[in-house]
Amino acid sequence: MPSLFSGYRLGGLLLPNRTVMAPMSRVRAAAGGLATPSMATYYAQRATAGLIISEGVQPSRVGQSNPGTPGLHTDEQTDSWRQVTHAVHVNGGRIFAQIMHGGRVSHHETTGLQPVGPSAVSGEGSVFTPSGPQPMPVPRALETDEVPEHVRAYADAARRAVDAGFDGVELHGANGYLISQFLSSNANLRDDRYGGSITNRIRFAVEAAAATVEAVGAARTGIRLSPGGGFWGVTEDDAAELNTALLTELAHLDLAYVHLEATTDEETLLQLRKTWPGTLIVNPTVPGGPKQTGPAEADHWLGLGADLIAFGRGFLANPDLVERLRSGLPVAPVDEHTFYQGGDAGYITYPAHQHTA
Template sequence: MATAFDPYRLGRIVLSNRIAMAPMTRSRAFGPGGTPTELMATYYAQRASAGLIITEGVQPSIVGQGYPDTPGLHSDEQVEAWRTVTDRVHEAGGAIFAQLMHAGRVGDATLLPGELTPVAPSAVTATGEMYTREGFKPFGTPRALTETEIVQTIEDFAQAARNAIAAGFDGVELHGANGYLIHQFLSTNANQRTDGWGGSIEGRIRFAVEVTAAAVDAIGADRVGLRISPGNPLHDIAEDDLDLTYKSLVSAVAGLGAVYLHVMETAGQRDLTTSLRAQWPGTFILNPNTLPESTGPAELDLVQDGTADVISYGALFLANPDLPARLIAGGPFNDPDRSGFFGGDHRGYTDYPAMT
C-alpha cells in the first residue's frame, strides 16, 4: 500500500515523494520586465524536498497579468531568469512545474502597457475587489475576447509552455481554477457567449480543452497538467450543471493524455472529487478542502486510501520549507505569517526556519 513518502513516477520524472507544493502567488518578481529574482530562487530551492513544486501563477502573455509583481514566461529575459530558479531546485534534488495563469477579468488595468485592458470571455464585471499596489479595489469591466483573440490566447499558452521547457522546468500546470481566465470560460455567469466558445457545456469547456491540447502538442502530454476547482465561487464565479460540466471536461482532457489532474477541492464536493478520481486515468493530485484549517498531517491518509496519488499543500508549505520532514516527524509546524503573503522582502518568505 502506497504512502505519501514513497517515490512516484510522474510522466518522464520520478518524484521523491507524493507531497506537492501547491501554487501560491507571492508578488515578488521584482526583476525587470516581470523576471524572477535571486530571492525567488532561494525560496523555491528551500522547498525542493517536495516531490513536486508547482510555481506561483506565471502569465503567458502581457495581457494575462492580473496582480502586481507576478512573473511571466513570454519574453527571452523571463526565460533566462527562470533558468536560475529551475537550476537551483534541480541542484537541490527537486522537480518543478510552472503554473501558467492568465488572470482574465481578474486584473488591474494600470499594470498593462499602452491601451491594453483585462480581457475575458464576456464583458461582465465581477462583484468584489482585487489586490493592487494601492490596496484592494473593485474589479473593472473586462473587454470580451474576439474569436481571433481566443485563438491567439491559446497559442500564447502553448508558447509559454515551450518557454517553460526552455527555462528548465519539468513541465507546466494550466491554471483552470480560482476564477481566472480558463475558469471564466467554464463559468455560466462570467461566460455569456453565444458562439462556439460558450452557451452549452461543450462550448464552455472548449477553451480549457483547446488550451490543454495546444500545450500537449507543444511540449508533450507527459509534461502537461491541469488544475481545476469545481464549485469554487472565488472571484464571483457561478457554475450551473457542475457535475456534468466537470465530468465532460475531465473526459475530454483525459483523451489528450495530460499527465495529471490537480483538483483544488471546494467544501462539500468530496463526492465529485471521488467521481473525478475514478474517471481520471492518470495522476490525480488533490488539494483537499480542510477549511478553516490548513491541509495538515491527517490528509496524508488520502494517498494511502487511494483518494489521490499526490497531496498538495499550500500555506503549510509556505511556512515550512522542509515540510515533508516535518510531516514524517509529526511536527512541529511554523505558523504562516499572513503579512508577508503578497509582496515585500525576505520576511515571511525565505526566513521561515527549518527543523533543527
C-alpha cells in the same frame, strides 16, 4: 493504500514522495516580471517536495493579474527563470511552472490594458493594483477570432518554461481565472462555439491543453481545476456534469496529471476520480480557507484514490515540511502579513526544524 512518503513516477520524473507544493502567489518578482535570486532560494529551500508547482506565471501582458508577479512571455523573463530551475534541480527537486492568465481578474493600472474575458461581465471583489485594491473593471469580451491567440499564449509560455529548465507546466484552470471564466455559467454568456452548452464552455480549456501538449508534450502538461469553486464571483451551476465532461475530453490528451481542489462535495470529487484515468493530485482543503492540509487529510485522500497530495500554506513557513510530516514534528505557523509583501522577510527567512539533544 500508498504512503505519503512512497515514491511515484510522474511521466519521466521519479518523485521521492507524494507531497506537492501547491502554487501560491508571492508577488516578489522584479520589474518586468523577472524572477529573482531570492525566488531561486525560496524554491530551492523547498526542493524536498515530491513536486513543486510554481506561483502563477502570466503568459502575456494582458494575462497579468496582479503587480509583482512573474512572466514567461519575453526572452528576459525566460532567462531569469533559469536561476530558479537550476537551484531546484541542484538541490534534488522537480518543478512545474503554473501558467496563469488572469482574464477579467486584472486591472489597467497593472497592465496598461483593458482586461479581457469570455464576456463583458466583471468579477466580484477587488484586485490588487499599483495604487492599491481596486474594483475589477468590466472586461472586454473576446471576439471569436481572438480566442485562439489566448489559447496559444499558454502553449508559448509552456515552450518558454521548458526552455528555462522547468520539468513541465500546469495550466491554471481554477479559482476564477481565464480558463475558469470560460467554464463558468455566469462569467461566460457567449453564444458562439465557446459558450452556452457544456460542450462549448469546456472548449477553451481543452484547446489550451491540446496546444500545450503539442508544444511540450503530454508528460509535461498538467491542469488545475476548482469544481464549483466560486472564486472572484465565478460559479458553475452544473459543476459535476461540466467537470465530468471536461475530464472525459482531457483524458484523450493523456496529460501528466489533473490537480483538483476540494471546492465541491466529496461525492462529486470521487466521481471525477473515476472519470479521470491518469495521475490525480488533490488539494484536500479549500485554498485560502480556514483549514490547512495535514497528515489526516492527506491519508484520507490517498485512501480514496488520489496519487499525490498538494500542500499549500504548510510549505510557506516550513521549507522542510516533508521531513516534519515524516517525523511528526511541529508545523510552524505562517505570518500572513508577509504572504504578498516584505521582501525576503517571511519568504526565505523561515528556518528548518531545529533538533535539540
